[in-house]
Amino acid sequence: RANQTRLAETLHESCQFGAAHPYGSDTTETGMARLSLDDSDKAVRDWFIKSAESLGCKISVDEMGNIFAVRPGKNNDAPPIMMGSHLDTQPTGGRYDGILGVLGGLEVLKVLNENSYETEGPVGVVDWTNEEGARFPKMAVSSGVWAEQVPLEDAWNLKEVTANHDSPKTMKEELTRIGYLGKNPASYRSNPFAAHFELHIEQGPILEDQGQKIGVVEGVQAFKWFEITVKGRDSHAGTTPLYARKDAVLSAARMVAAANPIAKRLGGLTTTGIFETKPGTVNTMAHTVVFTLDIRHMKNETLSQMEEECRAEFQRIAHEDSEKGCEVDWKLLVDSPAVEFNPDCIRVVEQSATDVCSALPQTHPDGKLWRRMISGAGHDSCYTNTRCPTSMIFTPTKDGISHNPVEYCSAEDCALGASVLLGAVLRYDKL
Amino acid sequence: RANQTRLAETLHESCQFGAAHPYGSDTTETGMARLSLDDSDKAVRDWFIKSAESLGCKISVDEMGNIFAVRPGKNNDAPPIMMGSHLDTQPTGGRYDGILGVLGGLEVLKVLNENSYETEGPVGVVDWTNEEGARFPKMAVSSGVWAEQVPLEDAWNLKEVTANHDSPKTMKEELTRIGYLGKNPASYRSNPFAAHFELHIEQGPILEDQGQKIGVVEGVQAFKWFEITVKGRDSHAGTTPLYARKDAVLSAARMVAAANPIAKRLGGLTTTGIFETKPGTVNTMAHTVVFTLDIRHMKNETLSQMEEECRAEFQRIAHEDSEKGCEVDWKLLVDSPAVEFNPDCIRVVEQSATDVCSALPQTHPDGKLWRRMISGAGHDSCYTNTRCPTSMIFTPTKDGISHNPVEYCSAEDCALGASVLLGAVLRYDKL
Numbered sequence: 001r002a003n004q005t006r007l008a009e010t011l012h013e014s015c016q017f018g019a020a021h022p023y024g025s026d027t028t029e030t031g032m033a034r035l036s037l038d039d040s041d042k043a044v045r046d047w048f049i050k051s052a053e054s055l056g057c058k059i060s061v062d063e064m065g066n067i068f069a070v071r072p073g074k075n076n077d078a079p080p081i082m083m084g085s086h087l088d089t090q091p092t093g094g095r096y097d098g099i100l101g102v103l104g105g106l107e108v109l110k111v112l113n114e115n116s117y118e119t120e121g122p123v124g125v126v127d128w129t130n131e132e133g134a135r136f137p138k139m140a141v142s143s144g145v146w147a148e149q150v151p152l153e154d155a156w157n158l159k160e161v162t163a164n165h166d167s168p169k170t171m172k173e174e175l176t177r178i179g180y181l182g183k184n185p186a187s188y189r190s191n192p193f194a195a196h197f198e199l200h201i202e203q204g205p206i207l208e209d210q211g212q213k214i215g216v217v218e219g220v221q222a223f224k225w226f227e228i229t230v231k232g233r234d235s236h237a238g239t240t241p242l243y244a245r246k247d248a249v250l251s252a253a254r255m256v257a258a259a260n261p262i263a264k265r266l267g268g269l270t271t272t273g274i275f276e277t278k279p280g281t282v283n284t285m286a287h288t289v290v291f292t293l294d295i296r297h298m299k300n301e302t303l304s305q306m307e308e309e310c311r312a313e314f315q316r317i318a319h320e321d322s323e324k325g326c327e328v329d330w331k332l333l334v335d336s337p338a339v340e341f342n343p344d345c346i347r348v349v350e351q352s353a354t355d356v357c358s359a360l361p362q363t364h365p366d367g368k369l370w371r372r373m374i375s376g377a378g379h380d381s382c383y384t385n386t387r388c389p390t391s392m393i394f395t396p397t398k399d400g401i402s403h404n405p406v407e408y409c410s411a412e413d414c415a416l417g418a419s420v421l422l423g424a425v426l427r428y429d430k431l
Numbered sequence: 432r433a434n435q436t437r438l439a440e441t442l443h444e445s446c447q448f449g450a451a452h453p454y455g456s457d458t459t460e461t462g463m464a465r466l467s468l469d470d471s472d473k474a475v476r477d478w479f480i481k482s483a484e485s486l487g488c489k490i491s492v493d494e495m496g497n498i499f500a501v502r503p504g505k506n507n508d509a510p511p512i513m514m515g516s517h518l519d520t521q522p523t524g525g526r527y528d529g530i531l532g533v534l535g536g537l538e539v540l541k542v543l544n545e546n547s548y549e550t551e552g553p554v555g556v557v558d559w560t561n562e563e564g565a566r567f568p569k570m571a572v573s574s575g576v577w578a579e580q581v582p583l584e585d586a587w588n589l590k591e592v593t594a595n596h597d598s599p600k601t602m603k604e605e606l607t608r609i610g611y612l613g614k615n616p617a618s619y620r621s622n623p624f625a626a627h628f629e630l631h632i633e634q635g636p637i638l639e640d641q642g643q644k645i646g647v648v649e650g651v652q653a654f655k656w657f658e659i660t661v662k663g664r665d666s667h668a669g670t671t672p673l674y675a676r677k678d679a680v681l682s683a684a685r686m687v688a689a690a691n692p693i694a695k696r697l698g699g700l701t702t703t704g705i706f707e708t709k710p711g712t713v714n715t716m717a718h719t720v721v722f723t724l725d726i727r728h729m730k731n732e733t734l735s736q737m738e739e740e741c742r743a744e745f746q747r748i749a750h751e752d753s754e755k756g757c758e759v760d761w762k763l764l765v766d767s768p769a770v771e772f773n774p775d776c777i778r779v780v781e782q783s784a785t786d787v788c789s790a791l792p793q794t795h796p797d798g799k800l801w802r803r804m805i806s807g808a809g810h811d812s813c814y815t816n817t818r819c820p821t822s823m824i825f826t827p828t829k830d831g832i833s834h835n836p837v838e839y840c841s842a843e844d845c846a847l848g849a850s851v852l853l854g855a856v857l858r859y860d861k862l
């Protein structure tokens with residue numbers, strides 16, 4: 001079993017790097033702003049490597065800055081079972097999203113060490129770079145390169161969106177700056193895994209609402225990210241009659257408003273998180289608006305339908321409902337079809353969850369404290385799943401709130417999740 | 432009469448500082464990006480002072496960086512008649528808005544000099560700081576301080592909106608940096624004018640559509656600028672059900688879309704030029720949106736009605752049409768009631784226009800090549816009008832397009848405007 005106190009302490013120790021947005025007086029009552037490849041991300045990476053080395057791990061860093069810490073087993077010719085997630089956060093993020101998966105992995109290694117447990121093959125922990133897609137707008141881009149689903153150059157050339165709007169930095173520039181542009185190829189070919197297990201907070205309300213403790217994750221809903229550019233004409237706010245306008249802001253605002261009922265009707269989600277106006281002055285119509293659209297649905301087919309309906313409606317708004325007319329252009333940033341995880345991995349997670357939950361005093365009306373479920377959020381596991389057996393473990397999330405400083409998972413629930421991770425890894429190791 | 436070739440050459444000479452967004456191969460086929468108090472604004476200020484000194488003017492700079500260049504008359508105890516406008520531009524601005532008024536003023540002084548004409552009182556040219564309100568979001572803020580309608584500290588503390596979003600500079604910092612924080616009080620009390628005449632491009636389509644050459648400006652429509660903040664809750668785009676959202680972007684987009692039909696119905700204008708999302712990542716709902724709303728109407732009463740209807744509708748959207756609800760907060764940036772210029776000033780402009788147009792070969796079906804009109808845009812003259820007799824002269828604007836790099840007024844029309852300015856100033860000087 002994982003050590004609840006030790007895991008909680010280590011988790012909060014790691015969160016000294018990038019702590020932000022305090023919401024209470026206790027040092028743990030804080031959110032995070034540890035954007036990928038910023039100074040606090042460098043600091044927590046250094047801390048992670050020191051911690052893993054002190055546990056006897058061998059460290060390697062690849063050309064995307066992914067950090068692999070591997071504890072040897074009996075047979076070290078076999079590829080390792082990796083426990084992976086990410087240490088980067090949203091600009092207004094919490095202390096659990098991603099962080100729990102990496103710290104839970106370190107906790108598993110500590111339990112193995114203190115029991116002098118020798119695994120059949122090697123077992124390790126991986127910190128994937130820029131999973132959030134917050135600073136560089138492609139989620140899980142570095143596990144994507146490892147899986148050879150995202151070209152290395154595309155990833156390196158990604159430009160930040162959260163700062164330096166006039167001269168945004170690229171991923172490669174920032175990897176170089178913080179000293180994490182590794183030499184090893186970022187590829188599953190030269191760096192294969194036996195399996196990938198990811199412990200993560202649910203980030204939604206289901207486990208809490210159902211009074212359950214563990215989610216055995218069977219898959220991930222489909223989603224796409226788009227950057228949408230609306231071009232109008234800059235002109236004077238006081239002298240341009242309404243009928244003569246090509247108002248890109250008004251046109252784009254109508255598009256954002258129009259996407260929502262499409263999502264509602266089809267049972268999916270649409271979100272605009274970024275909306276930028278150029279040139280951006282009070283009394284000039286913007287010539288250009290760039291906004292993002294994140295669309296999600298459980299089914300690939302319905303996601304396609306949502307996309308098609310948005311495309312048709314945005315076109316109509318640009319051409320027929322924007323006075324003299326605007327132009328609208330779509331760029332795909334992320335395409336993540338619905339994912340089904342590996343049945344063997346799901347099974348060992350389920351067995352481990354059954355075992356860990358059976359020792360708990362609570363019981364559940366339905367007879368079990370865990371459930372199978374689908375993830376609403378994307379994860380590095382979506383990409384590893386294309387190249388090695390993969391599955392995930394979810395823990396409850398207070399009020400279902402994530403990507404927010406108040407994001408919370410109790411120390412007890414974090415430790416339960418780490419114990420399920422431990423049991424799943426050892427079971428898979430035996431296979 | 433103004434010298435057409437000389438005025439055109441000087442105008443384009445001054446536009447070498449801050450030229451941007453070329454739209455053709457000729458060096459005059461360019462727009463401008465000369466934001467208030469940036470390096471190019473400093474350069475054109477230095478150029479303006481040198482030019483005015485070479486014409487025998489005395490220069491003074493006040494604590495808002497307003498530059499006053501005065502040519503002595505017979506009686507120099509009398510306050511000067513000032514010809515004023517501005518040398519700053521929009522980020523995607525043109526070569527005429529504001530610039531014509533200052534350069535037209537210099538041209539008038541050149542005509543007086545070459546005719547060794549001695550005016551009764553002194554006559555001068557003023558370059559007002561940050562008229563556009565583009566970089567620092569209060570239009571005509573520095574003539575506002577001079578008129579004691581805007582407190583000096585409020586103006587000095589205004590933060591830029593077009594760059595450095597993380598650490599925006601204030602007007603005072605930038606005045607200091609470029610060396611234009613003058614010692615003289617910015618006040619009509621210590622620095623009174625006999626009158627203020629402003630030559631400006633119309634920025635709208637009326638003169639061109641009517642085949643006329645000169646607008647005798649009787650007043651300016653009413654307008655207000657607001658900064659509107661919508662607060663929701665940041666949460667995850669993939670795991671937060673639609674019904675559980677406090678989506679500030681969706682809420683604000685609905686507000687922008689809702690303002691337009693209110694303006695349409697009441698015969699006014701509404702424009703959103705800035706729309707910012709925080710924290711601004713693809714997969715997190717923004718907790719905060721800040722957008723601007725510029726509303727205009729010919730009548731003060733109808734402008735108030737537009738404002739009230741927008742306030743009620745935005746409140747309804749925030750509370751009843753944003754799922755779990757958002758908060759909306761309004762901040763007034765500029766309040767510019769409808770302006771009526773001084774009858775004596777209007778009369779001398781009209782006499783001068785009649786005189787200048789009578790010499791033109793063109794004729795107009797209605798019998799005159801000038802017309803009385805109301806300005807859609809605000810100007811420094813709105814503020815000077817509260818403290819001294821003021822009026823304005825408009826010239827045609829190609830396709831009515833302004834605040835855009837292709838903004839254009841022919842050399843002939845620029846010179847006609849400067850000739851009308853000359854005649855108006857000399858007539859007023861005689862009064």
Ligand SMILES: NC(=O)NCCC(=O)O
Pocket residue numbers: 097131132133139203376377378379667668669714
């Ligand atoms: N787990 C997580 O928040 N990842 C970000 C990717 C997504 O937007 O789903």
Ligand SMILES: NC(=O)NCCC(=O)O
Pocket residue numbers: 236237238283528562563564570634807808809810
């Ligand atoms: N003339 C001009 O464009 N001034 C800017 C102030 C306004 O927005 O009306």
